[in-house]
Amino acid sequence: xxxxxxxxxxxxxxxxxSREDIREAEHVAGRSINLALSVRGRSALRHIGLEEEVVKxxxxxxxxxxxxxxGKKSTQPYGKKxxxxxxxxxxxxxxxxxxxxxxxxxxTLHFYHKxxxxxxDNGTLFFTDKNDKKVEAHADLIFGCDxxxxxxxxQLMRKTLVDYSQEYIPHGYMELxxxxxxxxxxxxxxxxxxxxxxxxxxxxxxxxPNLDGSFxxxxxxxxxxxxxxxxxxxxxxxxxxxxxYPDAIEKIGVQNLKDTFNxxxxxxLVSVKCSPYHYQDKAVIMGDAAHAxxxxxxxxxxxxxxxxxxxxxxxxxxxxxxxKVLPHFSTFRSPDAQAxxxxxxxxxxxxxxxxxSRWFLFRKKVDRLLNWLLPSKYIxxxxxxxxxxxxxxxxxxxxxKQDKVVNNGLILLGFSALGMLVWLVSRGQQxxxxxxxxxxxxxxxxxx
Numbered sequence: 424x425x426x427x428x429x430x431x432x433x434x435x436x437x438x439x440x441s442r443e444d445i446r447e448a449e450h451v452a453g454r455s456i457n458l459a460l461s462v463r464g465r466s467a468l469r470h471i472g473l474e475e476e477v478v479k480x481x482x483x484x485x486x487x488x489x490x491x492x493x494g495k496k497s498t499q500p501y502g503k504k505x506x507x508x509x510x511x512x513x514x515x516x517x518x519x520x521x522x523x524x525x526x527x528x529x530x531t532l533h534f535y536h537k538x539x540x541x542x543x544d545n546g547t548l549f550f551t552d553k554n555d556k557k558v559e560a561h562a563d564l565i566f567g568c569d570x571x572x573x574x575x576x577x578q579l580m581r582k583t584l585v586d587y588s589q590e591y592i593p594h595g596y597m598e599l600x601x602x603x604x605x606x607x608x609x610x611x612x613x614x615x616x617x618x619x620x621x622x623x624x625x626x627x628x629x630x631x632p633n634l635d636g637s638f639x640x641x642x643x644x645x646x647x648x649x650x651x652x653x654x655x656x657x658x659x660x661x662x663x664x665x666x667x668y669p670d671a672i673e674k675i676g677v678q679n680l681k682d683t684f685n686x687x688x689x690x691x692l693v694s695v696k697c698s699p700y701h702y703q704d705k706a707v708i709m710g711d712a713a714h715a716x717x718x719x720x721x722x723x724x725x726x727x728x729x730x731x732x733x734x735x736x737x738x739x740x741x742x743x744x745x746x747k748v749l750p751h752f753s754t755f756r757s758p759d760a761q762a763x764x765x766x767x768x769x770x771x772x773x774x775x776x777x778x779x780s781r782w783f784l785f786r787k788k789v790d791r792l793l794n795w796l797l798p799s800k801y802i803x804x805x806x807x808x809x810x811x812x813x814x815x816x817x818x819x820x821x822x823x824k825q826d827k828v829v830n831n832g833l834i835l836l837g838f839s840a841l842g843m844l845v846w847l848v849s850r851g852q853q854x855x856x857x858x859x860x861x862x863x864x865x866x867x868x869x870x871x
Contacts, residue, residue: 807821
C-alpha cells in the first residue's frame with residue numbers, strides 16, 4: 424500500500440519482496456486467517472481508489488454469533504444498525520494491492536529478493552535473489568514494511584536508540600476449515616453475516632466467512648493444551664471437540680478434523696512495540712515492523728493501512744520534507760500503535776471469557792442505550808476503535824473515563840434502589856404494625 428501512496432505522489436519506488444509473486448502461485452505459504460476490514464483500513468484504501476473494489480469482495484459481519492457448549496446461540500451486535508466489519512480474503516487483498524502498485528508508472532516490483540543487510544547512512548540495500556545472486560540497490564528513503572520479524576527494524580536498532588519490547592503470549596493458534604454445504608454450489612454451512620465465536624474461557628475458536636461458501640476457523644489455545652491433545656492422538660482430538668465444540672464437529676467433518684491436527688502445528692502469536700520508527704531522514708518502519716499485535720481486535724491490518732494514510736497526511740503538512748516528516752510520524756504514531764497493541768491483548772480476554780459474563784452483557788446494553796441517548800458524547804469502546812478514526816490512545820483515555828462514570832453511576836443507582844427497597848419494606852412493616860395496634864385496641868374496647 425505504501426508503494427501506491429508514494430508512487431501516486433510522483434516518487435520513483437522499487438518494491439522488494441522476499442517471496443514469489445502470489446498472483447502467479449497456486450498455493451501461498453503462510454497464514455490464511457481472514458482479515459477484518461473496518462473504517463481505518465477502508466479510509467486508507469479509499470485514498471488510493473481501492474475501497475470500492477475491496478468492499479465488493481468482502482462479506483459484512485454485523486455481529487458476533489456466540490456458540491455455547493450446549494449448542495445455543497446468541498448475538499452481540501458490533502455497532503449501530505448498518506455498521507459492520509468486512510471479512511476479506513488475505514490473498515485476494517494482497518493480489519489487489521500488488522496489481523494496483525504495478526499500475527503506477529513509477530513503481531517497479533521485485534520478487535524473490537531477500538534483504539540480508541543495509542547501510543542506512545548511504546541508503547544501500549543488499550539482497551539475494553532466488554538464485555542466491557547478490558543484488559545491491561540504492562534509495563533516498565527506505566520504508567521497512569517487512570513484518571513482525573523485520574530486518575529493517577533490526578538494522579535501525581543498531582544505528583539509533585530504540586525502545587523495544589517483544590511478547591509472546593502463551594497461546595498459539597491452528598487453522599481449520601468449514602467447507603460449503605454438501606451438494607450445493609458454494610452455499611455456506613453456517614449463518615453468513617457473523618463472526619462466529621466459541622468462547623471457552625481458557626481458549627476459543629472463531630470462524631469468518633469466505634466467498635466460496637467456506638469458513639476459515641481458527642482455534643486459539645495454550646500451547647500445553649495443544650500438546651496434550653496431540654499426544655492422545657485422534658481419540659484425544661475427538662474427545663476434546665465433543666466436550667467443548669460438539670456443534671462444530673459435523674460442520675468441519677470428522678476426518679478433516681483428524682487430518683488437520685495430524686498435519687498441523689500450533690503457531691505462535693507475538694506482540695511488538697518499539698519507538699521511534701525512523702532513522703534521521705533515511706529510513707522508517709511501518710505496519711507489523713513497527714507494531715505487531717495479536718489478532719483479537721481485528722486491527723492489525725487496519726492499523727498498518729492507517730500508518731500509510733497518517734504518513735501521507737504528515738507529508739502534506741511538511742511538503743514532503745523527510746527530515747521533518749519522519750520524526751513527526753514517529754512521535755505522532757507510536758502512542759497510538761502501542762495503545763492498540765494493548766487493546767488487542769485485552770480483547771482476547773473479552774472474546775474467550777467475558778462474552779459469557781452476565782455483567783459484560785448488561786454493560787453492553789447500557790453502552791448501547793447511552794450511545795443512543797448521547798450519540799456524540801458517549802461512544803462504546805468497540806465503536807471508537809472500529810467505526811471511527813479517533814486516535815487509538817485517545818480511545819483508551821476516553822473509554823476509561825466513560826467506564827468510570829458509568830460504573831460509578833451504576834453503583835449509585837444500585838445503592839439508591841437498595842435504599843428505596845429498605846424504605847418500602849420498613850414503611851410496609853410500620854403500616855402493618857399500626858393496623859395491628861388499632862385492631863387490638865378495638866378488641867379490648869369491645870371486650871370491656
